[in-house]
Amino acid sequence: MTKIALVHLAHARSGDKGDTANVGVIAYDEAHYDLLRAQLTPEAVKRHFGTIVRGEVERYELPNLGALNFLLHGALGGGGTMSLMNDAQGKVFSTALLRMVVDVPDAVAEAVAGRGRVPAGWRPEGGR
Amino acid sequence: MNDDRVVRVASGQGFWGDDLEAPVRQVEGGPIDYLMLDYLAEVTMSIMQKQRARDPEAGYARDFVPLMERIFAACVEGGVRVVTNAGGVNPEGCAEALVEAGRRAGVAGRAKVGLVTGDDLVDRIDELLDAGHELANMETGEPLFTIRDRVQSANAYIGAVPIVEALGKGADVVVTGRSTDTALTYGPLMHEFAWAAGDHDLIASGVVAGHINECGAQCTGGNCLIDWWTIPDLATVGFPIVEVSADGTFVVTKHPGTGGRVTRASVTEQIVYEMGDPTTYITPDVIADFTTIRLDDCGGDRVRVHGVKGAPRTDFLKVSIAYSAGWKATGTLTYVWPDAAAKARSADRILRERLERLGLAFDEIRTELVGWDSTHGALVGEPPADLPEVELRVGVRGDDRSAVERFTREIAPLVLTGPPSVTGFAGGRPRVQEIMAYWPALVRREAVEPKLSVEVRDV
Numbered sequence: 197m198t199k200i201a202l203v204h205l206a207h208a209r210s211g212d213k214g215d216t217a218n219v220g221v222i223a224y225d226e227a228h229y230d231l232l233r234a235q236l237t238p239e240a241v242k243r244h245f246g247t248i249v250r251g252e253v254e255r256y257e258l259p260n261l262g263a264l265n266f267l268l269h270g271a272l273g274g275g276g277t278m279s280l281m282n283d284a285q286g287k288v289f290s291t292a293l294l295r296m297v298v299d300v301p302d303a304v305a306e307a308v309a310g311r312g313r314v315p316a317g318w319r320p321e322g323g324r
Numbered sequence: 325m326n327d328d329r330v331v332r333v334a335s336g337q338g339f340w341g342d343d344l345e346a347p348v349r350q351v352e353g354g355p356i357d358y359l360m361l362d363y364l365a366e367v368t369m370s371i372m373q374k375q376r377a378r379d380p381e382a383g384y385a386r387d388f389v390p391l392m393e394r395i396f397a398a399c400v401e402g403g404v405r406v407v408t409n410a411g412g413v414n415p416e417g418c419a420e421a422l423v424e425a426g427r428r429a430g431v432a433g434r435a436k437v438g439l440v441t442g443d444d445l446v447d448r449i450d451e452l453l454d455a456g457h458e459l460a461n462m463e464t465g466e467p468l469f470t471i472r473d474r475v476q477s478a479n480a481y482i483g484a485v486p487i488v489e490a491l492g493k494g495a496d497v498v499v500t501g502r503s504t505d506t507a508l509t510y511g512p513l514m515h516e517f518a519w520a521a522g523d524h525d526l527i528a529s530g531v532v533a534g535h536i537n538e539c540g541a542q543c544t545g546g547n548c549l550i551d552w553w554t555i556p557d558l559a560t561v562g563f564p565i566v567e568v569s570a571d572g573t574f575v576v577t578k579h580p581g582t583g584g585r586v587t588r589a590s591v592t593e594q595i596v597y598e599m600g601d602p603t604t605y606i607t608p609d610v611i612a613d614f615t616t617i618r619l620d621d622c623g624g625d626r627v628r629v630h631g632v633k634g635a636p637r638t639d640f641l642k643v644s645i646a647y648s649a650g651w652k653a654t655g656t657l658t659y660v661w662p663d664a665a666a667k668a669r670s671a672d673r674i675l676r677e678r679l680e681r682l683g684l685a686f687d688e689i690r691t692e693l694v695g696w697d698s699t700h701g702a703l704v705g706e707p708p709a710d711l712p713e714v715e716l717r718v719g720v721r722g723d724d725r726s727a728v729e730r731f732t733r734e735i736a737p738l739v740l741t742g743p744p745s746v747t748g749f750a751g752g753r754p755r756v757q758e759i760m761a762y763w764p765a766l767v768r769r770e771a772v773e774p775k776l777s778v779e780v781r782d783v
């Protein structure tokens with residue numbers, strides 16, 4: 197087994213409902229969905245966020261989309277206009293979760309190396 | 325009856341402040357049947373309520389009127405009907421301004437405006453409380469009376485029924501207050517295909533189409549994480565169009581020649597956005613089960629959606645209540661190498677000591693380092709000593725407006741009286757903002773629905 201960051205296995209999007217942030221995590225390869233289900237337990241995700249998430253972490257499964265949905269309660273400093281956070285609406289909790297380190301078989305780690313990141317040397321083109 | 329028509333509902337705005345050119349591109353870029361424009365978010369209603377308190381003619385999404393002046397004639401001539409919640413807390417004022425815009429656009433005598441009212445409960449709160457509606461906070465269970473005197477706005481999220489009625493009466497443009505975002509898409513579908521209240525699966529499919537449409541380009545390549553650097557031409561990103569069949573199945577796509585990308589992955593990212601329990605996506609008209617959604621990537625920026633199941637609606641409508649909850653301000657300064665983060669943290673200590681010596685009390689003081697930990701917090705560890713620069717961001721919040729005011733005058737002095745290598749104060753003093761807190765509640769639908777009104781006016 198090898199430890200890798202979740203960013204190589206999944207993409208994600210996050211948003212808010214009051215003081216709760218939601219993060220939808222989507223497997224790049226549906227063959228890795230069960231691996232994500234096994235590793236991204238609500239307890240493991242709660243541990244990952246530590247003091248950033250004051251309340252409970254709930255998890256819902258969407259096998260039809262190869263996705264898991266996490267509700268992070270008490271994560272947004274009161275939420276909405278109450279919050280003093282730069283990310284008051286939880287827009288980038290998605291990538292905060294993708295920092296999480298997970299255990300995967302060596303072959304998987306090798307296959308997904310570099311996935312989810314801009315290739316070295318890439319520069320934006322165009323613009324007028 | 326065999327109905328093999330496809331109804332195309334295009335999304336033109338995902339929030340108040342979205343790309344002003346997008347609706348024009350949707351109308352001019354190819355055939356569509358409906359244009360939905362979503363302007364409202366949780367905090368928007370309270371902002372509009374404040375604007376209306378200062379100016380009785382305000383309180384709606386003002387961008388909508390000049391937009392319609394630009395596209396009204398093209399919509400009327402092309403048979404494109406517009407459905408929007410731009411009315412905010414003043415749908416009446418919005419509809420009046422829209423009629424004027426229609427006359428200026430040359431569609432007088434050729435167009436009708438539908439107006440939906442009755443979602444606004446701010447003047448009915450005492451009546452509702454007296455009648456036994458608790459309007460307790462859905463998240464905390466707290467009863468409303470604890471904040472009753474601070475309530476600024478209260479609107480029931482209403483569904484598609486009044487939109488369907490307005491379209492049935494021939495409205496070319498339907499203006500509502502707090503319609504749900506999704507109803508702006510599935511309302512036209514219920515009208516076109518005569519879906520009935522008991523057609524749970526069909527309406528649920530329309531809800532999924534609405535959820536995909538409601539954030540504009542967020543499903544066509546905007547804010548899309550997957551392989552984002554390969555997504556073409558976001559400068560002219562195509563907003564979504566759902567092509568819906570009578571059986572509720574639909575294809576998500578965008579106009580040819582526009583930028584962005586529609587794939588299974590881009591649509592999935594939008595589906596999980598702001599999601600709660602996916603089996604129970606509650607709307608005023610149906611409960612949709614998002615775990616039943618099936619997506620087929622057809623290639624060519626086309627994703628087919630099918631399989632959606634629904635369940636009967638609940639007896640309640642959600643109410644969005646906003647109440648005054650004090651004041652806040654946020655100040656920023658940029659600290660620079662060497663030891664940028666150490667300087668920023670030292671400045672934060674000095675600032676906090678000064679606030680304390682001034683005897684200023686706040687409910688919260690929050691310090692973040694933008695460029696280091698302002699979004700991922702403790703997950704990123706300690707900043708390196710060679711960090712080139714970092715922005716110190718300090719926010720305060722409290723009930724005492726004068727204390728927050730005084731805080732805004734304590735940022736600039738740090739430039740000459742604190743740690744060195746500091747800049748970035750060109751923006752002037754921070755602005756004091758009134759906090760409008762969000763109070764979600766439930767109300768029995770029979771307290772609202774009989775008061776909903778649909779009116780159709782000639783331009």
